[in-house]
Amino acid sequence: MSESNELALIAEKLDAADELAELRGKFTLDDVVYLDGNSLGALPAHVPDRMRDVLCRQWGELRIRSWEESGWWTAPERIGDRIAPLIGAAPGQVVVGDSTSVNVFKALVAAVRMAGDDRDEILVDATTFPTDGYIAESAARMTGRTLRALTPAEIPAALGPRTAAVLLNHVDYRTGRLHDLPALTAAVHDAGALVVWDLCHSAGALPVGLDAHGVDLAVGCTYKYLNGGPGSPAYLYVRRDLQPRFDSPLPGWNSHAEPFGMSAEYRAAPGAVRGRVGTPDILSMLALDAALDVWDGVSVEAVRAKSLALTDFFLRCVTEYTEPGRLECVTPLRHEERGSQIALRCSDAAEVMPRLIERGVVGDFRRPDVLRFGFTPLYVGFAETERAARVLAGALT
Amino acid sequence: MSESNELALIAEKLDAADELAELRGKFTLDDVVYLDGNSLGALPAHVPDRMRDVLCRQWGELRIRSWEESGWWTAPERIGDRIAPLIGAAPGQVVVGDSTSVNVFKALVAAVRMAGDDRDEILVDATTFPTDGYIAESAARMTGRTLRALTPAEIPAALGPRTAAVLLNHVDYRTGRLHDLPALTAAVHDAGALVVWDLCHSAGALPVGLDAHGVDLAVGCTYKYLNGGPGSPAYLYVRRDLQPRFDSPLPGWNSHAEPFGMSAEYRAAPGAVRGRVGTPDILSMLALDAALDVWDGVSVEAVRAKSLALTDFFLRCVTEYTEPGRLECVTPLRHEERGSQIALRCSDAAEVMPRLIERGVVGDFRRPDVLRFGFTPLYVGFAETERAARVLAGALT
Numbered sequence: 001m002s003e004s005n006e007l008a009l010i011a012e013k014l015d016a017a018d019e020l021a022e023l024r025g026k027f028t029l030d031d032v033v034y035l036d037g038n039s040l041g042a043l044p045a046h047v048p049d050r051m052r053d054v055l056c057r058q059w060g061e062l063r064i065r066s067w068e069e070s071g072w073w074t075a076p077e078r079i080g081d082r083i084a085p086l087i088g089a090a091p092g093q094v095v096v097g098d099s100t101s102v103n104v105f106k107a108l109v110a111a112v113r114m115a116g117d118d119r120d121e122i123l124v125d126a127t128t129f130p131t132d133g134y135i136a137e138s139a140a141r142m143t144g145r146t147l148r149a150l151t152p153a154e155i156p157a158a159l160g161p162r163t164a165a166v167l168l169n170h171v172d173y174r175t176g177r178l179h180d181l182p183a184l185t186a187a188v189h190d191a192g193a194l195v196v197w198d199l200c201h202s203a204g205a206l207p208v209g210l211d212a213h214g215v216d217l218a219v220g221c222t223y224k225y226l227n228g229g230p231g232s233p234a235y236l237y238v239r240r241d242l243q244p245r246f247d248s249p250l251p252g253w254n255s256h257a258e259p260f261g262m263s264a265e266y267r268a269a270p271g272a273v274r275g276r277v278g279t280p281d282i283l284s285m286l287a288l289d290a291a292l293d294v295w296d297g298v299s300v301e302a303v304r305a306k307s308l309a310l311t312d313f314f315l316r317c318v319t320e321y322t323e324p325g326r327l328e329c330v331t332p333l334r335h336e337e338r339g340s341q342i343a344l345r346c347s348d349a350a351e352v353m354p355r356l357i358e359r360g361v362v363g364d365f366r367r368p369d370v371l372r373f374g375f376t377p378l379y380v381g382f383a384e385t386e387r388a389a390r391v392l393a394g395a396l397t
Numbered sequence: 398m399s400e401s402n403e404l405a406l407i408a409e410k411l412d413a414a415d416e417l418a419e420l421r422g423k424f425t426l427d428d429v430v431y432l433d434g435n436s437l438g439a440l441p442a443h444v445p446d447r448m449r450d451v452l453c454r455q456w457g458e459l460r461i462r463s464w465e466e467s468g469w470w471t472a473p474e475r476i477g478d479r480i481a482p483l484i485g486a487a488p489g490q491v492v493v494g495d496s497t498s499v500n501v502f503k504a505l506v507a508a509v510r511m512a513g514d515d516r517d518e519i520l521v522d523a524t525t526f527p528t529d530g531y532i533a534e535s536a537a538r539m540t541g542r543t544l545r546a547l548t549p550a551e552i553p554a555a556l557g558p559r560t561a562a563v564l565l566n567h568v569d570y571r572t573g574r575l576h577d578l579p580a581l582t583a584a585v586h587d588a589g590a591l592v593v594w595d596l597c598h599s600a601g602a603l604p605v606g607l608d609a610h611g612v613d614l615a616v617g618c619t620y621k622y623l624n625g626g627p628g629s630p631a632y633l634y635v636r637r638d639l640q641p642r643f644d645s646p647l648p649g650w651n652s653h654a655e656p657f658g659m660s661a662e663y664r665a666a667p668g669a670v671r672g673r674v675g676t677p678d679i680l681s682m683l684a685l686d687a688a689l690d691v692w693d694g695v696s697v698e699a700v701r702a703k704s705l706a707l708t709d710f711f712l713r714c715v716t717e718y719t720e721p722g723r724l725e726c727v728t729p730l731r732h733e734e735r736g737s738q739i740a741l742r743c744s745d746a747a748e749v750m751p752r753l754i755e756r757g758v759v760g761d762f763r764r765p766d767v768l769r770f771g772f773t774p775l776y777v778g779f780a781e782t783e784r785a786a787r788v789l790a791g792a793l794t
Binding site: 028030034036039040042043047048051052055056058059060061063064066067072098099100101102105126129130131133134135137138142143149174221223229230231232233234248249250251252253254256260261262263264266277278279280281282283284285287362364366367 | 448506530540571628645651678684
């Protein structure tokens with residue numbers, strides 16, 4: 001109990017010193033401790049009013065004119081340029097639209113085509129969120145390549161002259177392990193292959209540095225740490241110098257150099273626009289556009305510092321409050337290997353998570369035995385983090 | 398002038414007898430004559446309030462719980478079942494999600510795979526909206542088939558033992574010509590091939606009868622006559638008996654038999670769900686869901702009858718008001734060959750359309766020389782139609 005009081009006091013001090021603390025006021029939150037922003041980010045409070053304008057004025061009054069006058073037509077690349085600085089990309093390389101799965105397909109097929117016909121193997125992260133693996137299998141089948149699934153640690157030794165492309169996750173969705181993007185990218189390049197990074201669990205939580213590390217292609221979702229709303233459109237990054245060679249397997253009219261020319265011949269647009277496909281889902285896209293406003297003036301480095309402080313503090317509280325051996329932390333303790341979540345293993349995780357949720361602490365359960373807690377530095381505080389650990393300890397007994 | 402008065406009187410009578418007239422009140426409209434619902438349907442007036450609930454309560458308060466509690470997870474097939482009766486499909490065969498282009502890719506690749514390895518040719522409607530042609534080319538390239546573009550009239554003679562699949566438009570986006578779906582479907586089947594119909598310009602405007610005519614696969618958008626909002630998600634129809642053989646080129650986790658099993662092995666779900674890919678864009682999808690409410694109790698046959706009456710009346714007014722030879726109607730005059738639009742050709746169409754829009758009549762221009770007027774029977778009336786023809790005549794002189 002005195003230990004608990006001590007940690008509560010520390011939490012209070014950490015909250016008082018938190019330079020990002022005021023951002024919480026920009027979100028619609030209640031007294032639930034929401035540690036599931038790595039699944040669905042919370043609602044930025046101004047989004048509903050913005051969407052009322054999109055619905056009533058842009059669609060309702062301007063109707064078809066909004067494709068020009070409200071900037072609907074260029075939204076995919078304009079919003080892509082808003083995401084770009086969050087993932088370390090200069091403008092003109094990111095386009096928003098479609099789901100992550102569809103973008104993995106575009107990126108991986110395009111990477112294989114750029115690698116050339118003599119490279120006949122695709123490597124995929126065996127620990128990936130399953131959809132990447134399924135789509136990689138389809139990409140391999142449809143480009144006549146073989147697919148091999150390996151852990152990220154096994155990738156460097158498996159690379160060679162046969163390797164066409166490698167699909168990797170920046171952060172493991174289950175364990176929260178952060179992979180070494182610079183080193184793995186360099187290894188793939190040393191083998192003459194291309195790399196596609198899935199940023200779903202890192203973008204908005206930590207610096208990615210796509211340009212700095214020479215990444216070839218990347219994809220990511222926008223409904224986790226970017227708070228774009230349920231199923232908000234994903235994005236695709238194609239490094240500028242690769243864009244002229246980006247040969248999309250989904251060449252829709254939106255990626256045509258002259259989309260309103262209505263030509264029967266396909267001619268790919270220059271730039272990131274080449275990654276577009278069909279008519280963009282404007283409502284979901286403009287909710288994301290509004291949601292990105294909370295990032296104005298926020299540095300990803302500050303977000304990363306707070307994320308590590310939060311996960312460190314959570315682990316300290318969990319260690320203090322729970323019986324030794326009751327939980328196993330599957331998230332790496334080393335900062336350079338940790339994303340923005342803590343995954344704790346216990347055999348009764350499936351029963352523990354509903355109890356936690358009932359007591360106002362929302363994380364999620366990942367089969368077979370993982371309790372997953374995501375920490376969104378924009379709106380999660382230290383006192384909440386201490387409370388989450390305390391409630392968790394109570395739910396375990 | 399007396400002629401104009403006579404037609405205005407006829408319009409008044411037609412409006413008074415119109416059993417669908419009261420539906421106009423369900424939409425946000427002003428005194429513009431909106432004849433561009435075949436590009437972007439008008440806003441159903443209740444949608445913004447519904448979206449406020451989706452944003453503020455479902456996302457803002459329930460957050461991640463909404464995937465279950467608000468029915469987000471099953472929205473693609475539930476909304477598919479709401480579209481099904483509008484295109485003559487029994488439940489369980491339509492799923493909503495992705496863009497039309499992406500669905501064309503899924504449908505055409507799946508059709509080719511079902512046709513078997515000995516059939517090496519895909520036929521595509523040469524008069525199609527360009528994206529279908531581009532995607533067909535990619536599908537052919539990625540399945541090792543050749544692609545041949547032909548007009549729908551040329552298709553029957555081109556069918557043979559080499560034909561794997563045929564991609565056709567129900568209504569030509571430019572001319573408004575309605576193709577003979579039952580006869581073309583039967584011809585394709587006689588050749589042992591599969592047919593994919595694009596319903597973008599027919600669904601919601603006329604009866605389609607997918608089940609009745611034994612169509613194999615179909616796709617369509619929802620932002621034209623279904624009024625789902627800008628870029629609202631498209632849909633995919635897979636006939637029930639073909640579903641077990643539907644082998645998607647985009648096998649995302651949402652189409653897995655056990656999506657939360659997080660298995661590295663892909664196992665396709667049974668039923669229409671097999672056509673899903675990644676996380677659905679819930680905001681756009683639920684706006685469509687709300688928009689479909691205006692169809693409650695509306696028969697597609699009544700919509701078709703009014704559509705033909707509107708386009709007949711428009712042609713009559715245009716004929717009366719304009720100088721002979723000034724405009725050429727490229728839409729067929731025979732009802733069985735006409736969709737729900739009238740396309741008029743004149744050499745100065747590019748200058749005429751802006752004048753029309755300035756005078757409160759909104760249609761659109763299709764290069765090089767076509768004025769396109771779409772008639773949405775749910776909200777377009779006869780007096781407006783007479784006014785549009787009168788304004789058009791004035792804009793031509």
